[in-house]
Amino acid sequence: MDCPRCSVEMTEIAHEDSTLQRCADCGGLWVVDPADLNKLLLHANLPALSALGGFVNTDEIAGMCPACNVDLVVVEGGEKKSLAYDTCESCGGVWVEGEEDEPAAELDWGGATGQVVGFFKRFAKKK
Secondary structure: OEOOOOOOEOEEEEEOOEEEEEOOOOOOEEEOOHHHHHHHHHHOOOOOHHHOOOEEEOOOOOOEOOOOOOEOEEEEEOHHHOEEEEEOOOOOOEEEOOOOOOOOOOOOHHHHHHHHHHHHHHHHOOO
């Protein structure tokens, strides 16, 4: 599966029956299954993705879904809509940008899920 930003092959990070895809170039993460994302959010005492809110930005081009090759939709939220994630309306996959300018060469399951949960904690904040 290719990164929707860099078009390079992403690395699979698997744990039990869950899988994430990570781009080593930009550090972004693709959450393959929305049910896995909801489990991560609920375990972090956050609401499910559908309850986090956010606003679809139809004016922004987000790239192509690495799984379906359809356009991704940008969802903005957080304080003053300062954060955004991309989602595929076809497969439900979610793209979260990398947090660092120089991402680590490798990331384990704990680090990857921590990055995703940290993003959505900031996304859920509203002021």
